[in-house]
Amino acid sequence: MSGLQQAKSEETRRKVLEAACEAIETGGLAAVNIRNIAKEAGYSIGSVYKHFKDVDELIIAVNTLTFSKMKDRMAEAFEAEDDPLDRLQALARTYYRFSRENTKLWLTLFGHRLPEDYPTPEEHVQANVDLLSFVGRALQGLHPELEGEELTVRVKTCFAAVHGIVALSYERRFVSLSDEVLERELEFAVARLVA
Amino acid sequence: MSGLQQAKSEETRRKVLEAACEAIETGGLAAVNIRNIAKEAGYSIGSVYKHFKDVDELIIAVNTLTFSKMKDRMAEAFEAEDDPLDRLQALARTYYRFSRENTKLWLTLFGHRLPEDYPTPEEHVQANVDLLSFVGRALQGLHPELEGEELTVRVKTCFAAVHGIVALSYERRFVSLSDEVLERELEFAVARLVA
DNA sequence: GTCAAATGGTGAACGACGTTCACTTTTGGA
DNA sequence: TCCAAAAGTGAACGTCGTTCACCATTTGAC
Numbered sequence: 001m002s003g004l005q006q007a008k009s010e011e012t013r014r015k016v017l018e019a020a021c022e023a024i025e026t027g028g029l030a031a032v033n034i035r036n037i038a039k040e041a042g043y044s045i046g047s048v049y050k051h052f053k054d055v056d057e058l059i060i061a062v063n064t065l066t067f068s069k070m071k072d073r074m075a076e077a078f079e080a081e082d083d084p085l086d087r088l089q090a091l092a093r094t095y096y097r098f099s100r101e102n103t104k105l106w107l108t109l110f111g112h113r114l115p116e117d118y119p120t121p122e123e124h125v126q127a128n129v130d131l132l133s134f135v136g137r138a139l140q141g142l143h144p145e146l147e148g149e150e151l152t153v154r155v156k157t158c159f160a161a162v163h164g165i166v167a168l169s170y171e172r173r174f175v176s177l178s179d180e181v182l183e184r185e186l187e188f189a190v191a192r193l194v195a
Numbered sequence: 196m197s198g199l200q201q202a203k204s205e206e207t208r209r210k211v212l213e214a215a216c217e218a219i220e221t222g223g224l225a226a227v228n229i230r231n232i233a234k235e236a237g238y239s240i241g242s243v244y245k246h247f248k249d250v251d252e253l254i255i256a257v258n259t260l261t262f263s264k265m266k267d268r269m270a271e272a273f274e275a276e277d278d279p280l281d282r283l284q285a286l287a288r289t290y291y292r293f294s295r296e297n298t299k300l301w302l303t304l305f306g307h308r309l310p311e312d313y314p315t316p317e318e319h320v321q322a323n324v325d326l327l328s329f330v331g332r333a334l335q336g337l338h339p340e341l342e343g344e345e346l347t348v349r350v351k352t353c354f355a356a357v358h359g360i361v362a363l364s365y366e367r368r369f370v371s372l373s374d375e376v377l378e379r380e381l382e383f384a385v386a387r388l389v390a
Numbered sequence: 391g392t393c394a395a396a397t398g399g400t401g402a403a404c405g406a407c408g409t410t411c412a413c414t415t416t417t418g419g420a
Numbered sequence: 421t422c423c424a425a426a427a428g429t430g431a432a433c434g435t436c437g438t439t440c441a442c443c444a445t446t447t448g449a450c
Contacts, residue, residue, distance in 0.1 A: 005418075009426085009427075029308070033408095044429045045409085045430070047429075054408075115225065120368060160362070165355040195387065198446095200445090249438075394449095399442100400442080402439105407436075410432085413431100418426095419422105
């Protein structure tokens, strides 16, 4: 494969992926429909399957993009602060705000359960590790005595706690808190957890 | 409707619901299939729809049962302790253990997103309020000065944090912790959050 | 006991979906 | 110029949720 063909192939993949992103941004996971996505991208059903072996792979690709956008935002937040505690607070706040500004994408990232026999996307595991490493570096700045396994575990706990506060704010059963209150509670939780 | 008819109707509903529970306990949300459930229950497709207007309503019924089982366990945990902090720790531990012992049901409870136009089941909102009230009563025992809105908000935060730690332990992307470590981290998080 | 209405129960049929594949069109290189 | 390889197509298949016209059983009034 060379030149023109590769370019066409990449463009098709890109357009299909874009259409899938737009579908999810608009209607969430429920709006993923190969026929619609193919039409929106300007291709036939068959072409979608030339680039993605099934819907799960397409959704995984969207989630990989979401992870990437989130990582950029988290990197910004990390760089913008010097003080370790400020960094941790900024990371939590950024995590929450990203979810607010990209709610459908964020819900898809955590709501799409792939079949049990489906292999876990290695890139997603790595993306998670990358996210945790921001928290890890900030936490170590605050607690230099924490190291190795102990640090890793504590990082996961803090991340998970923040994640839970964000996640439940989208649970319709859960009588939810206002934006301001939620950010204050997030700040409280982080302060306590890393004190 | 009277006597025999009502009894038949209730039995059918019960058998269908039981079949749905078993399907979910075995294969999770993905295993929900009206044809299979009807067959397992010993009825036809049409009969299922006489008792549940669509799959969502059937899943909601299963989730209501799950909530009820969880509430029983949380009530036990609450009663078993006197000290407020012990109570809070027991509630968190129970929440986690329930999710371990009923993983598929628990994942279905939090993984099933119903259509946006679908009304939030009032009974689920109430079930959530009931769960939070255990936490609320225990937390107030520890912090009598907390009251009203302030207490409500803090209760939600603590619950959500615990929920997040439990929830992420089922995320395959997330390199997860062992049972013992997770319970220790849960204890740490609760101790810090309510200190 | 009789009969009509109400309720329980059935499964073929419909439309939408994910997926496959035999096919046509376009391309790259010899 | 020609043909293998790759891109692109869409009809067709199986499965799913859902509907509905139909039969069977139960009920209550007479």
